Amino acid sequence: MSGRYLVTGGAGYVGSVVAAHLLEAGHRVTVLDDLSTGFREAVPAGAEFVEGRVQDAARLLDGPPAAGGDGPAYDAVLHFAASSQVGESVVRPEKYWSNNVGGTMALLDAMRGAGVRTLVFSSTAATYGEPEEVPIPEDAPTAPTNPYGASKLAVDHMIAGECAAHGLAAVSLRYFNVAGAYRGPSGTVLGERHDPESHLIPLVLDVALGRREAISVYGDDYPTPDGTCVRDYIHVADLAEAHLLALVAAEAGEHLVCNLGNGNGFSVREVIRTVREVTGHPIPEKVAPRRGGDPAFLVASADRARRRLGWRPSRPELKDIVADAWAFARGRETRSTSGGGA
Missing domain, CATH: 3.90.25.10 (UDP-galactose 4-epimerase, domain 1)
Incomplete structure (x- = not known):
């Protein structure tokens, strides 16, 4: 069954490929991106594009119901909007707390207010810091070594609290290096x-x-x-497929954290x-x-993603x-x- 999805940061590398996968699966997609690091031409044809910050999500989420009736405007949010340069985070930590943590807090508030109860979050394996064991499992200690990783870990904590207190269904996907390019059936090439x-x-x-x-x-x-x-390197198309599987696996009241990697x-x-x-x-x-x-x-264990999402890199x-x-x-x-x- 088709749905309607909001993709924050959907003009960026991973977000645009996920948006393309959603469209090709028959869903309706709205991309919200301020184009500070993304590209307008990367937004796949067929997606509605709204230029703005993630803090502007409330005006979209408060729109008319997705399929008529009394439901919310969107079935779920896939959240990619973030500052992501490790080196910059060390010299400009305030930017990372504002964009990554403050932006996500505003998004969670907007989702709660609009009744949108499913979230897939693009997290990072940088939350683990210096690993004690490799491949890294999800229950490994989290001790990020830079403000970028720390801000992403703070977001994961916020999401966990939202799930426990308000019944959000959320999946955080943690991964290291994404590469490759994606050519869709329509001829769209995203890299x-x-x-x-x-x-x-x-x-x-x-x-x-x-x-x-x-x-x-x-x-x-x-x-x-x-x-x-x-x-660890993962193909961007494999990563996109994991995000779509996460939408199906998300359960109300649970914050599921899955590492993604090629093993x-x-x-x-x-x-x-x-x-x-x-x-x-x-x-x-x-x-x-x-x-x-x-x-x-730095290599992630993807055993949980295989068990819970049914995901395996192809x-x-x-x-x-x-x-x-x-x-x-x-x-x-x-x-x-x-x-x-x-």
Whole structure:
């Protein structure tokens, strides 16, 4: 049965792909985004777009019933609107408390007032901080090492309280690195782009495109097989599918927290080697000092997501993730040089 969903931050990378999946499943979608980091052209065709902050959600949620009658205007909210740069959070923590915590508090108030009782929250595995065990389970201690992770953890605590006190049905999905691109049945292609860019795969692809001379490897003396940090990568389409499954799994009064990951980590140098293989470019690298707070291994256990959501990644191979990201990056480069825009 089709529903109507509000996607906050739906002009961003993950939010836009989730919005596309919802549309392709036959649902009606409204995207709310202030375009501070998102892109208007990333909003998939068929979605209603409203420019505004997550604090503006009340005016949408208070609209006419979704399917006539006396029900709420939306069946659920999928919440992606957040500031998400770890480095920036260290020097501008106030921005992260205001946007991530304050924005979500306003959203929860609006949902409660409008009678919208289901929420899927895009959280982060940065809530765990330095892990005591790998792969990281959901019951691992949460000790974030930066204001970004701390703000996301605070939101999870707020959601848990809302579920217990007011019967909200909520699922928080925690994950590390998202990559790849998504091509929908309609021909829509959605991929990763940030300004400034801080994620490894698009940065390495920039070297292949000639936008950078080399890729920096921050530390090559970690206790890992090749001395570089190991991270969990998940294809953006697999991530989107998890969000749709979470809508079905959400239960009134429960705050379900699920980690998402492919079950295997890839080192920085494995990523670089894979990009070399996919692009045919030599990808020069230079070793730089370690960055503070970078653990050697960050890999999430997705066992609970398999049990509770019925989710299993269908695109776990790093080469496939990189190939999709490369196709998107080359397409953007072609459009840019031909005057077609990004």
